[in-house]
Amino acid sequence: MSKSIFNKTNVFIALQYLSARKKQSFLATLGVMLGVTTFIVMINFMTGVNDFLDDAVFNGSPDIIIKPEQKTTSAKKTFGTRILSLKNIEELDIFLRNQENIQAFAHQVISPAILVSDTQQLPGSINGVFPSEENLMVEIERRLIQGKGFQSLDNENAIVLGVSLAKRLQVSVGDELKMILPNGKSRQLQVAGIFSFGITTIDNVRTYFSAKTLQKLLGQDNAVTAVHIKLKDRDNVDIKTRISQNFKDTIVEDWKDSNKTIVIGNKVRDILTWSVSFALLLVAGFGIYNILNITVIQKRKDIAVLKTIGYSSKDIVFIFLIQSMIIGLIGAFFGVVLGYVLSYMISITPLDTSDFIIVDTYPINFKVIYYLLGFSFGLLTTILAGYFPSKKASKVDPVTIIRGI
Amino acid sequence: MILQAQEINKFFKDPERHQVLHKVSLEVKKGELLSIYGESGSGKSTLLYILSTLDTDFKGSLHIKDQDIKTLSPLALTDFRNQYIGFVYQFHYLLPEFNVLQNIMLPAMKFAQKSNEEIKHDALLLLEDVGMKEFAKRPSYKLSGGQQQRVAIARALINDPALIIADEPTGNLDQKNTDIVFDLLKEITEEKGKTVVIATHNSKIYKNSHRTLEMIDGSMRL
Numbered sequence: 001m002s003k004s005i006f007n008k009t010n011v012f013i014a015l016q017y018l019s020a021r022k023k024q025s026f027l028a029t030l031g032v033m034l035g036v037t038t039f040i041v042m043i044n045f046m047t048g049v050n051d052f053l054d055d056a057v058f059n060g061s062p063d064i065i066i067k068p069e070q071k072t073t074s075a076k077k078t079f080g081t082r083i084l085s086l087k088n089i090e091e092l093d094i095f096l097r098n099q100e101n102i103q104a105f106a107h108q109v110i111s112p113a114i115l116v117s118d119t120q121q122l123p124g125s126i127n128g129v130f131p132s133e134e135n136l137m138v139e140i141e142r143r144l145i146q147g148k149g150f151q152s153l154d155n156e157n158a159i160v161l162g163v164s165l166a167k168r169l170q171v172s173v174g175d176e177l178k179m180i181l182p183n184g185k186s187r188q189l190q191v192a193g194i195f196s197f198g199i200t201t202i203d204n205v206r207t208y209f210s211a212k213t214l215q216k217l218l219g220q221d222n223a224v225t226a227v228h229i230k231l232k233d234r235d236n237v238d239i240k241t242r243i244s245q246n247f248k249d250t251i252v253e254d255w256k257d258s259n260k261t262i263v264i265g266n267k268v269r270d271i272l273t274w275s276v277s278f279a280l281l282l283v284a285g286f287g288i289y290n291i292l293n294i295t296v297i298q299k300r301k302d303i304a305v306l307k308t309i310g311y312s313s314k315d316i317v318f319i320f321l322i323q324s325m326i327i328g329l330i331g332a333f334f335g336v337v338l339g340y341v342l343s344y345m346i347s348i349t350p351l352d353t354s355d356f357i358i359v360d361t362y363p364i365n366f367k368v369i370y371y372l373l374g375f376s377f378g379l380l381t382t383i384l385a386g387y388f389p390s391k392k393a394s395k396v397d398p399v400t401i402i403r404g405i
Numbered sequence: 406m407i408l409q410a411q412e413i414n415k416f417f418k419d420p421e422r423h424q425v426l427h428k429v430s431l432e433v434k435k436g437e438l439l440s441i442y443g444e445s446g447s448g449k450s451t452l453l454y455i456l457s458t459l460d461t462d463f464k465g466s467l468h469i470k471d472q473d474i475k476t477l478s479p480l481a482l483t484d485f486r487n488q489y490i491g492f493v494y495q496f497h498y499l500l501p502e503f504n505v506l507q508n509i510m511l512p513a514m515k516f517a518q519k520s521n522e523e524i525k526h527d528a529l530l531l532l533e534d535v536g537m538k539e540f541a542k543r544p545s546y547k548l549s550g551g552q553q554q555r556v557a558i559a560r561a562l563i564n565d566p567a568l569i570i571a572d573e574p575t576g577n578l579d580q581k582n583t584d585i586v587f588d589l590l591k592e593i594t595e596e597k598g599k600t601v602v603i604a605t606h607n608s609k610i611y612k613n614s615h616r617t618l619e620m621i622d623g624s625m626r627l
């Protein structure tokens with residue numbers, strides 16, 4: 001007796017049935033292939049964009065921001081002259097240093113300013129940072145396209161700025177730039193570095209300057225307008241409430257608050273990917289289910305005969321299941337190949353810089369896991385779709401059928 | 406004794422519970438050609454499905470080659486049937502997706518005791534025995550009824566079974582083909598020592614069998 005149902009003979013019989021219905025088998029295979037291809041291209045594309053945005057936004061902006069609460073009465077008084085500083089900075093520092101989930105934090109001194117180049121004059125803001133702190137927050141080296149990063153800020157006159165802002169000001173590294181502060185003080189600066197995070201919201205406005213120098217120029221020696229925090233586990237933002245409870249007059253925002261549109265966009269892209277792929281595989285699976293179901297009904301006599309000559313119910317299940325598995329394997333294989341080819345073609349297609357992201361081509365993920373996932377989905381769908389007709393086939397009662405022949 | 410059936414009772418539940426076989430007992434010796442005749446509806450087919458182990462829903466006992474059929478699991482029964490029993494039906498059903506040779510090979514490929522090459526060799530010899538060798542590669546549906554029945558007999562023989570059961574194997578054939586098929590079955594018993602049980606309406610067949618039994622309304626006439 002043949003020991004396992006997975007044997008040459010059963011595969012041979014399955015292949016014979018498949019090749020007797022070449023056209024239908026081909027169409028079913030095509031269906032699986034398209035399902036898998038779509039899944040792979042979509043997931044490569046969507047997660048590519050998601051990862052790109054995550055990386056750019058979450059590396060370029062902190063996980064948590066602590067700002068002073070702006071009281072409407074005092075706001076009028078201070079507007080235009082003094083910047084609003086956080087209170088009890090030393091206590092806040094000690095508190096933050098003792099928090100488990102905090103990887104690093106950095107003080108910020110941010111002031112409105114007007115930037116004047118040889119040809120342009122733009123209102124904006126100037127972001128004073130402490131280089132040793134900020135180095136732990138932002139991987140600026142990876143983002144530099146010209147010049148140097150935070151270490152250049154030890155020079156009191158150095159400014160590092162975003163690529164879009166530099167373009168608008170028509171300056172490049174080494175060029176002179178004048179900064180005018182709200183209190184009337186001005187300073188001649190030199191562009192030390194130009195960076196790009198790839199997203200307009202940062203590259204268009206962000207500047208880095210020495211915090212100490214800025215404090216001096218503003219005449220507010222210990223003013224800190226914000227504290228940026230980088231978390232170890234970004235999804236755990238419990239610390240937010242603890243800060244607000246312990247430190248009155250502060251506003252605490254987490255990355256979800258600050259990047260609502262991106263967080264939502266990522267979710268939408270995820271949902272879209274899974275639902276479209278699922279729908280396509282469902283259609284493909286239904287196609288296979290239909291084909292096998294019809295075959296089982298048409299081939300009841302054959303199944304009865306196979307049973308009388310010694311094929312067991314398990315053999316019959318396998319003979320039909322292997323048909324859908326072959327369709328699934330071939331379809332999923334070509335789906336993966338086509339998915340890769342299309343993803344690659346998208347990844348090399350030049351792209352006009354959009355309003356939102358600044359890239360040469362679409363960011364595409366090429367993670368092996370997605371191909372494995374696509375392949376498994378394709379196969380799983382076909383096995384599921386094939387299982388029920390196969391089970392039905394195995395239940396054919398040979399006596400009933402043969403009586404009717 | 407190759408087959409022993411004792412007091413077999415068979416009931417059908419549809420449309421209401423009714424008895425179709427009444428205490429049918431019979432014994433078949435090795436090398437015997439036994440024919441069973443009887444009016445339409447007397448229960449010949451019903452009995453043969455039981456004897457060929459396809460139908461296990463009956464009362465009484467059945468031993469084939471001293472094996473109590475009722476003690477076998479469904480899977481063991483399938484294997485038992487594959488090894489020891491060849492079945493030929495009135496409508497000689499061959500699988501249309503396979504050619505003549507492949508149809509004959511299928512039971513042996515399931516049995517898996519020989520290589521496909523050996524099985525092919527055996528199948529060709531059998532095709533020669535039934536006079537169908539030149540049709541080996543032909544799709545099975547492109548044969549006449551008589552030709553298909555000869556192929557079906559070859560298929561029933563491929564695993565060298567002890568027992569061949571044929572339900573009106575000539576029911577659809579003209580006299581010339583009936584003679585060919587019957588001669589084949591007789592040859593099998595006399596030259597190869599096989600045991601054959603045939604249900605038939607054909608008087609020429611039951612008169613030329615080694616032994617004949619008559620069924621009347623579900624009972625074996627004594």
Ligand SMILES: Nc1ncnc2c1ncn2[C@@H]1O[C@H](COP(=O)(O)OP(=O)(O)OP(=O)(O)O)[C@@H](O)[C@H]1O
Nearest residue numbers: 417418419420425444445446447448449450451452
């Ligand atoms: N599935 C079934 N359900 C109910 N009754 C059945 C079923 N199959 C057969 N019968 C009845 O059992 C009896 C015996 O039928 P069977 O087919 O064995 O007769 P037979 O001797 O082979 O007849 P024939 O010579 O026409 O082939 C008949 O009365 C038939 O109506």
Ligand SMILES: [Mg+2]
Nearest residue numbers: 449450451572
């Ligand atoms: Mg009958």
